[in-house]
Amino acid sequence: MNAPQKTPIKQHLIDPEICIRCYTCEEMCPIDAITHDDNNVVVDAAKCNYCMDCIAPCPTGSIDNWRMVMEPYSLQDQFSWDELPEQQDLGEADTGALAEAMEDEISSLLARAHEGTGGKPAAPASADKPSINLYSRTRPAVARVQGNYRITDEGTGSDVRHIILSFGEQVFPVLEGQSVGIVPPGTKPDGRPHDIRLYSVASARDGEKRNANNLALTVKREEGGVCSNYLCDLKKGDEVQVTGPFGGTFLMPNDPSANIVMICTGTGSAPFRAFTERRRRAMPGAPGKLILYFGARTPGELPYFGPLKKVPPALMEQHLVYSRVPDSPKEYVQDRMRVNGEALSGLLTSDRTHIYICGLKGMETGVDEALADICRKHGLDWATIKPVMRASGRYHVETY
Numbered sequence: 164m165n166a167p168q169k170t171p172i173k174q175h176l177i178d179p180e181i182c183i184r185c186y187t188c189e190e191m192c193p194i195d196a197i198t199h200d201d202n203n204v205v206v207d208a209a210k211c212n213y214c215m216d217c218i219a220p221c222p223t224g225s226i227d228n229w230r231m232v233m234e235p236y237s238l239q240d241q242f243s244w245d246e247l248p249e250q251q252d253l254g255e256a257d258t259g260a261l262a263e264a265m266e267d268e269i270s271s272l273l274a275r276a277h278e279g280t281g282g283k284p285a286a287p288a289s290a291d292k293p294s295i296n297l298y299s300r301t302r303p304a305v306a307r308v309q310g311n312y313r314i315t316d317e318g319t320g321s322d323v324r325h326i327i328l329s330f331g332e333q334v335f336p337v338l339e340g341q342s343v344g345i346v347p348p349g350t351k352p353d354g355r356p357h358d359i360r361l362y363s364v365a366s367a368r369d370g371e372k373r374n375a376n377n378l379a380l381t382v383k384r385e386e387g388g389v390c391s392n393y394l395c396d397l398k399k400g401d402e403v404q405v406t407g408p409f410g411g412t413f414l415m416p417n418d419p420s421a422n423i424v425m426i427c428t429g430t431g432s433a434p435f436r437a438f439t440e441r442r443r444r445a446m447p448g449a450p451g452k453l454i455l456y457f458g459a460r461t462p463g464e465l466p467y468f469g470p471l472k473k474v475p476p477a478l479m480e481q482h483l484v485y486s487r488v489p490d491s492p493k494e495y496v497q498d499r500m501r502v503n504g505e506a507l508s509g510l511l512t513s514d515r516t517h518i519y520i521c522g523l524k525g526m527e528t529g530v531d532e533a534l535a536d537i538c539r540k541h542g543l544d545w546a547t548i549k550p551v552m553r554a555s556g557r558y559h560v561e562t563y
Contacts, residue, residue, distance in 0.1 A: 171231045171253055175206045175213065179244050180296050181225035183344050183409060185359050188217035188226050200242050201301070208235035222342075222361045223409050285556035287416035287517060294336045295411055300359060303346055303404035306330050308397045309377060316463030322384040323430060323466045324395050325365070328403055329377040337364050337378055337408045339415040339437035340519075344406035345380075347390040359406055360390035363521070363561070365433035367440040381433035381466055413519065413559045415441055419449035422516040424507070426456045426496055426530055431522030431561075432466055438519075439479055451515060453479040458496040458522075460487035496526070497533035507534075508541035511548055517557040524562040 177188070177197075182204055189197040189204065196210035197217060217226050230236075230250055286293075298304040306328035315323045337343070344359040351357060366379040384395040397403065415438045416423070423442075425435040435455060442453055459465035462485060471481060482503070484494045500507060510516045511534070518534075520527050531549075538545040552558035 171233055172208075172235065174208050174230050174232050174235050175211050176228045176230055176236070176241065176247060177204050177206060178225040178228050178247050179203045180246050181223050181409065181411075183223055183225075183296070183359050183361070183406060184300055185222065185344075185361075187220045187222070187358075191217050191220050198238070203242050203244060205238055205241035207238060224412070284412040284553060284559050286412045286414050287418075287421070287556040289416045289418040289421070290414035290556070291338055291417060293338045293341055293411050293414060294408060296407065296409065297335070298406045300344075300346055300356070300406060303406050304330060304333050304335050306333075306335075306377075306403045306405050308399050308401045308403065309371075310399060311395070311397050314381075314466045315468075319461065319464045321429075321460075321464040322395060324382045324384070325467075326380045326382055326394055326397065327366075327371055327377055328380070328405065329375070330405075331376070333376075335376070335378070335405070335408070336368070338368050339364070339441045340413040340434045341408045341410040343378070343380070343408055345390055345394060346404035346406060347393045348404075349389075357389050361407075361409060362394075363430075363433040363437075364408070365436045367437055367444060369444070373444070379436075381430045381436070383430050412556070413521075413561050416517055418451065418515070419446040420451045420515050421449075422452040422454070422510050422513060424452075424454045424456070424510065424516065424518045426500070426518070426520045426522075426526075428458045428496070428522035428526055430466060431520075431526075432457060434521055434561075435519070436467060439474065443478055447478075452510070454482075455479055456482045456484070456496040456499055458484045458486065458494075461485055462488075495529060497529040500530070500533045501536060504537040504540055508537050508543060511538065511543060511545075514555070514557075516552075518552065518559070520560045520562070522562060527560045527562055 184204060186199060186204065189199060193214065193216055194210055194212060196207045198205060198207065228247060231253060232251055233253060309327040309329045312325045313322060314325045315321045342361045342363050344361055346359055347357045349357055362380045362382060364378050365381045370377045371379055382391055382394045385391045413434065423438060425438060427435055439453065442449055457465065462468050465483060482499045484496055484499045486493045486495055520530055535545040538548065549558060
């Protein structure tokens with residue numbers, strides 16, 4: 164009598180090449196299915212129930228990996244990995260109804276998990292291939308502070324800093340749109356090291372000036388924030404442990420004809436400063452449009468307000484909007500987008516248009532509603548346009 168044929172299962176795995184070991188997924192898992200050792204963060208297949216609570220909070224997307232297997236990879240297997248295994252050849256295994264049902268169920272769950280983050284994104288087709296996870300907590304790069312400058316007015320309650328880190332002779336390649344991890348010194352009350360915190364790179368790939376082998380971060384001091392206060396208090400010459408780089412999708416297209424619409428609040432401006440500087444240096448006569456919608460409470464609380472005023476209109480179209488200016492109506496980025504709806508609707512019909520949203524969590528909802536309104540007013544369907552843009556690497560959201 165033949166034994167019943169096994170049915171493959173879909174196993175949830177974490178990519179060790181991209182994971183920054185921040186342990187956010189482990190903290191979010193309601194059933195303790197995620198654990199870690201000194202090498203990797205892993206998922207216990209015997210416990211995981213595909214609730215997807217860990218997906219959206221992951222800052223790198225490393226948590227969102229899956230393999231069809233006949234026998235689940237053990238924790239010991241996963242702890243030993245330096246990279247994810249390739250999909251197994253399941254041969255003539257029964258990949259029928261149960262596997263298909265599981266695929267459909269997980270796809271549905273993933274779609275919900277990615278709601279509000281732009282979905283699982285793809286990189287722009289013309290973007291350069293990024294370097295990822297060259298340095299880790301156990302093997303960090305050591306950078307030296309070259310400068311720490313406040314870029315919001317002293318009289319405001321918003322202390323935002325432009326911090327320049329030099330890597331000296333160390334190789335630390337980044338692309339515009341990538342992030343780095345900062346390892347704050349010290350430990351938590353329970354004795355564990357402080358969590359690594361991610362910060363978007365605010366400079367072009369060749370540094371604050373050409374071939375400088377440095378990069379800049381845009382950091383807002385947060386009350387009680389371990390890493391933000393550590394960074395904002397750094398002095399010139401201080402050493403900083405850096406991990407990464409991270410991020411393989413929120414990247415700038417190399418195509419000079421690309422129309423790039425950048426929508427941000429606060430320190431969400433960091434990657435767009437990098438985008439702008441890259442285009443200024445590498446594509447000064449680019450025919451594609453570069454458009455910025457940047458929101459803050461007041462001009463004094465808008466990071467880089469002074470430098471932005473010096474950017475020529477030929478390089479970038481700017482819409483700086485404020486929600487708390489005395490004797491003026493509140494205005495948010497989505498309000499200004501609606502005002503410019505005709506121009507934006509024209510851009511949305513082009514397959515050369517890319518949209519990037521970066522800032523406080525929740526802002527993407529207002530932007531998404533504005534784009535839907537603009538499309539309705541001009542005979543377009545945002546519900547059709549958005550997934551096409553996302554699948555082709557032209558719609559990206561990063562919020563925090």
